[in-house]
Amino acid sequence: xxxxxxxxxxxxxxxxxxxxxxxxxxxxxxxxxxxxxxxxxxxxxxxxxxxxxxxxxxxxxxxxxxxxxxxxxxxxxxxxxxxxxxxxxxxxxxxxxxxxxxxxxxxxxxxxxxxxxxxxxxxxxxxxxxxxxxxxxxxxxxxxxxxxxxxxxxxxxxxxxxxxxx
Amino acid sequence: xxxxxxxxxxxxxxxxxxxxxxxxxxxxxxxxxxxxxxxxxxxxxxxxxxxxxxxxxxxxxxxxxxxxxxxxxxxxxxxxxxxxxxxxxxxxxxxxxxxxxxxxxxxxxxxxxxxxxxxxxxxxxxxxxxxxxxxxxxxxxxxxxxxxxxxxxxxxxxxxxxxxxxxxxxxxxxxxxxxxxxxxxxxxxxxxxxxxxxxxxxxxxxxxxxxxxxxxxxxxxxxxxxxxxxxxxxxxxxxxxxxxxxxxxxxxxxxxxxxxxxxxxxxxxxxxxxxxxxxxxxxxxxxxxxxxxxxxxxxxxxxxxxxxxxxxxxxxxxxxxxxxxxxxxxxxxxxxxxxxxxxxxxxxxxxxxxxxxxxxxxxxxxxxxxxxxxxxxxxxxxxxxxxxxxxxxxxxxxxxxxxxxxxxxxxxxxxxxxxxxxxxxxxxxxxxxxxxxxxxxxxxxxxxxxxxxxxxxxxxxxxxxxxxxxxxxxxxxxxxxxxxxxxxxx
Numbered sequence: 001x002x003x004x005x006x007x008x009x010x011x012x013x014x015x016x017x018x019x020x021x022x023x024x025x026x027x028x029x030x031x032x033x034x035x036x037x038x039x040x041x042x043x044x045x046x047x048x049x050x051x052x053x054x055x056x057x058x059x060x061x062x063x064x065x066x067x068x069x070x071x072x073x074x075x076x077x078x079x080x081x082x083x084x085x086x087x088x089x090x091x092x093x094x095x096x097x098x099x100x101x102x103x104x105x106x107x108x109x110x111x112x113x114x115x116x117x118x119x120x121x122x123x124x125x126x127x128x129x130x131x132x133x134x135x136x137x138x139x140x141x142x143x144x145x146x147x148x149x150x151x152x153x154x155x156x157x158x159x160x161x162x163x164x165x166x
Numbered sequence: 167x168x169x170x171x172x173x174x175x176x177x178x179x180x181x182x183x184x185x186x187x188x189x190x191x192x193x194x195x196x197x198x199x200x201x202x203x204x205x206x207x208x209x210x211x212x213x214x215x216x217x218x219x220x221x222x223x224x225x226x227x228x229x230x231x232x233x234x235x236x237x238x239x240x241x242x243x244x245x246x247x248x249x250x251x252x253x254x255x256x257x258x259x260x261x262x263x264x265x266x267x268x269x270x271x272x273x274x275x276x277x278x279x280x281x282x283x284x285x286x287x288x289x290x291x292x293x294x295x296x297x298x299x300x301x302x303x304x305x306x307x308x309x310x311x312x313x314x315x316x317x318x319x320x321x322x323x324x325x326x327x328x329x330x331x332x333x334x335x336x337x338x339x340x341x342x343x344x345x346x347x348x349x350x351x352x353x354x355x356x357x358x359x360x361x362x363x364x365x366x367x368x369x370x371x372x373x374x375x376x377x378x379x380x381x382x383x384x385x386x387x388x389x390x391x392x393x394x395x396x397x398x399x400x401x402x403x404x405x406x407x408x409x410x411x412x413x414x415x416x417x418x419x420x421x422x423x424x425x426x427x428x429x430x431x432x433x434x435x436x437x438x439x440x441x442x443x444x445x446x447x448x449x450x451x452x453x454x455x456x457x458x459x460x461x462x463x464x465x466x467x468x469x470x471x472x473x474x475x476x477x478x479x480x481x482x483x484x485x486x487x488x489x490x491x492x493x494x495x496x497x498x499x500x501x502x503x504x505x506x507x508x509x510x511x512x513x514x515x516x517x518x519x520x521x522x523x524x525x526x527x528x529x530x531x532x533x534x535x536x537x538x539x540x541x542x543x544x545x546x547x548x549x550x551x552x553x554x555x556x557x558x559x560x561x562x563x564x565x566x567x568x569x570x571x572x573x574x575x576x577x578x579x580x581x582x583x584x585x586x587x588x589x590x591x592x593x594x595x596x597x598x599x600x601x602x603x604x605x606x607x608x609x610x611x612x613x614x615x616x617x618x619x620x621x622x623x624x625x626x627x628x629x630x631x632x633x634x635x636x637x638x639x640x641x642x643x644x645x646x647x648x649x650x651x652x653x654x655x656x
Binding site: 072 | 579
């Protein structure tokens with residue numbers, strides 16, 4: 001009769017053989033992901049833009065003069081805990097013009113887009129130089145439109161995160 | 167009743183087996199996650215298109231590989247040109263480098279002497295283009311090689327023509343190549359017997375920005391009334407060299423310890439191989455390989471040359487693999503099977519190779535062709551030659567590989583496709599007209615794309631492969647990006 005010890009040895013040996021012998025096939029890389037996690041370039045409203053703040057969505061977008069930039073690469077600055085985190089997912093134009101990171105410089109996402117009235121010439125020049133900086137460094141992913149813009153023209157709701165987003 | 171000693175013995179065995187298993191897995195070349203992310207992907211895409219994909223081996227994620235980064239004037243960097251490439255080879259290795267064609271060998275100094283002579287003669291005669299019939303190119307010898315290199319260092323276009331080229335074929339190679347303008351100037355360089363009596367161990371490399379520009383290679387295919395010509399610029403060559411060299415991981419790059427053997431494709435129709443072979447030759451020179459050898463006759467066995475790196479056309483690769491014992495399906499011996507099984511787990515066994523010092527095989531395959539099972543799953547050949555295999559997929563209008571399997575990619579994929587591989591570092595890709603499965607056709611743009619001209623009865627035709635306003639050139643093949651960032655041509 002085979003002792004328990006022998007049986008264990010055989011089992012372990014079989015496990016080893018099974019795990020190391022035979023061709024290991026990789027998971028099918030062409031299997032469809034649940035959904036395409038990429039944002040379709042297009043039109044944002046203050047409300048749809050707000051999701052891209054590095055918390056609700058791992059990507060970080062900010063709007064400058066009605067153009068939306070993907071600043072995810074600069075997450076250290078614009079992401080949670082960064083000095084410019086208040087700008088994430090928001091229209092940062094007035095804040096950049098005033099060189100102020102305060103929440104008071106941001107327009108509520110329910111209100112119309114800031115028309116930048118009341119800014120001095122120097123402040124507008126400051127904003128232009130910020131815009132140039134963003135142009136040189138980050139990719140434009142869309143434009144900013146009023147909340148009541150045609151719903152067919154705005155960016156679709158965010159998709160589930162992919163592994164790359166994690 | 168199980169005694170305590172039996173339990174301890176069983177536990178000891180269990181632990182031992184676990185340790186052995188973990189040790190085996192620790193021998194993997196790379197962590198599996200490395201192969202699951204082979205591209206960097208733009209965060210956004212346009213409707214009906216995929217996002218733009220680039221290689222994830224780039225220094226900066228959005229900066230394609232463009233040049234060799236040659237330092238000059240102490241701190242400036244430039245992309246480089248073919249003059250630099252030859253100068254690198256001629257001036258390094260202390261003049262000990264060698265070039266071989268079949269069973270003939272020349273020292274780099276001897277070839278440099280001839281290249282210098284030829285380039286002087288080409289310059290003197292103001293030759294603007296060197297035309298070489300494809301059949302002559304396929305039987306490349308030292309005189310022709312010297313002329314090609316002599317033209318390259320002067321940025322004179324080398325034009326390889328198939329079909330009915332208007333060139334008189336007399337007296338073999340020397341007369342052929344040089345074409346309309348030519349007198350017998352090559353005899354200046356090859357007047358005497360081909361012996362390494364005259365050597366020149368230095369090649370001056372004064373930088374001239376003019377060397378960075380212009381077409382260095384043209385390939386023309388004539389069939390009946392149709393002629394297709396692809397013109398490659400110097401920057402295409404330099405980018406293709408850089409992308410090819412940088413495709414290899416650190417510590418596995420081409421170096422002066424390597425013997426690079428390039429087997430020319432002698433298939434009468436295979437013009438696509440021309441660009442790939444020339445890029446590999448230039449890679450060997452740029453990396454200052456100890457010896458660069460070209461094989462183009464049936465007598466010379468490339469394996470007998472004891473290469474460390476081989477470049478093979480797919481047909482030759484299949485023949486070589488099959489004649490050396492790779493059998494489909496399954497392996498021929500338990501040892502081969504064991505090595506193959508370990509490979510599928512990412513463990514390459516190189517100990518005891520009978521093909522040593524062979525360490526890498528490049529297999530060249532046109533993208534549109536179907537994949538042979540032995541290429542699709544190259545692990546059997548890998549375990550046979552105990553060498554890494556990089557399968558490069560090419561497209562006529564693009565110089566060098568468009569897709570290339572990763573150096574460490576030994577995965578056995580449960581899919582059958584025409585081509586697949588990581589993206590060239592000099593190109594970026596997207597798919598257009600994508601369906602709900604995200605399958606579409608390829609569009610690419612970058613630094614290795616040549617200029618295509620189609621003619622019918624001598625009249626230039628509208629080019630279907632012209633890039634759009636965004637500069638992307640279509641490659642009309644149905645494809646899909648995998649979750650691993652690899653492009654699969656379906």
